[in-house]
Amino acid sequence: MPSILVVAAREDWPTDRVVKTLTDRGQQVFRIDASDFPQEATLTGYMDNVHKGWTGSLRTSHRSLDLHDVAACYFRAPNPFRLSPDMSQPERAFAAAQARAGFGGILNALSCRWVNHPWAMSRAEYKPVQLAAAQLVGLPIPRTLITNNPDEVRAFARRIAGPIICKPVASPVFIEANELKTVYTKRLTEADLDDLRGIETTAHLFQEWVDxxxxxxxxxxxxxxxxxxxxxxxxxxxxxxxxxxxxxxxxxxxxxxxxxxxxxxxxxxxxxxxxxxxxxxxxxxxxxxxxxxxxxxxxxxxxxxxxxxxxxxxxxxxxxxx
CATH class of the missing domain: 3.30.470.20 (ATP-grasp fold, B domain)
Known part of the structure; x- marks a missing residue:
């Protein structure tokens, strides 16, 4: 029976809802978190000049999936690979790269329906790419500046002649002192524009404020x-x-x-x-x-x-x- 492969964090509740919907319909679902590999899951991939694509399987301690049976894949923010704690830091970096290329490479090569394909997701996560693509199809966008130059920020504010905002270019979430923190969109004041210390340390995204x-x-x-x-x-x-x-x-x-x-x-x-x-x-x-x-x-x-x-x-x- 064709299967749907779900690659997502174990604790992701929205994925639980999708899996329940599929199983309630009688659909065969194989769910795995990337963190299961390589300690709790094994991957076997084989390719030759006779069969099309990769053959082989994904196996856990209680289930197995034939790669040829995968009709679709739901890929949603899996956890990182969990590697042996006995490895040194260089060994862990090497092993993680091999896992990404091997485990991730075979998954990426599956010819099936995707929601979404990891390559497409990786590209679409770049805000500069999103904005360029949106502009290309005719969607209205705010005037935008990405820079680490404080003088360019002030010049941008003068061109806008109205309020501007600053927000992260990438994920707004980070961990500090074991606490999850979020950087929110901020509307800049005149005092903020007078003191832009720290802007030069990395890229920042600025946009006109839209009422x-x-x-x-x-x-x-x-x-x-x-x-x-x-x-x-x-x-x-x-x-x-x-x-x-x-x-x-x-x-x-x-x-x-x-x-x-x-x-x-x-x-x-x-x-x-x-x-x-x-x-x-x-x-x-x-x-x-x-x-x-x-x-x-x-x-x-x-x-x-x-x-x-x-x-x-x-x-x-x-x-x-x-």
Whole structure:
């Protein structure tokens, strides 16, 4: 029976929901976390000039998957490989590189439906790539500067002649002193512009502030678009809604028809079958694209609105046309 391979962190609740949806439909699912390899899982891959593609298997202590049976793969932020603690640091670095090339390489070579393919995800995670692709398909974007030069930031602010914001170019999450911390979007004041110490230490992303009535989280699965208005009821959330989830209210909405085709064009250009997109909607109803996360969270949106996102992901993996 064709199987769906799920590669995700063990503790990922949205993945649990998708797996349950698939198994409730009678679908064969093989789930693995990259951290299972190589200590709790074995990989065997074989290639010759007779069979097409890689043959072999993935095995755990209680299950086995024939690589030729994989009809689709749901790839969603697995944990890093867990290597032997007896290794030295150089040995661990070497072994991790071999695991990535071997385990990861064979998975990447599977000819099946993907949500999403790791290569496509890796490319789409670059904000400069996202913005260039969005501009190419005609989506409105904020004027943007990426730099580590304080003088360029001040010149950008003068050109904008209005408020500007600063936000991370990559993931906003980091760990310090065993505590998970998040860097939120910040609207810069005149005092901030006068004192830009630290800007030169790395790349920073600056954008013009776009006046908003609300924001929209648009979850795209295949050709299906699930849009939700995100209304902030606190000043902190109005600046960055991730900073105050308790103040948010959600309302399902529709995407304007001209934007639908541009969004689907963006998905095609980035080779994604799933994406979580963020838009600002102005008081006049104009939509401005901010970013797309190829591994974005969606479970809380489904819980708040009832939008059938898990079903749509299961449909995409099974090749069901909605």
């Amino acid at each position: 908003k009535a609300h924001e929209v989280r648009l979850t795209v699965v295949g050709e299906r678009l699930f849009a939700t208005e995100v209304h902030a009821t606190s000043p902190k959330a109005h600046e960055d809604w991730r900073s105050d989830y308790k103040s948010l209210k959600y309302t399902p909405t529709e995407v304007p028809s001209p934007l639908k085709y541009k969004v689907l064009g963006l998905m095609r250009d980035l080779n994604l079958s799933f994406g979580a997109l963020d838009f600002i909607v102005s008081p006049h109803g104009e939509w401005t694209f901010l970013e797309i996360n190829p591994c974005g969270q969606w479970d809380w949106i489904e819980h708040a609105t009832g939008l059938p996102i898990a079903d749509a992901i299961a449909d995409e993996l099974q090749g069901v046309i909605a």
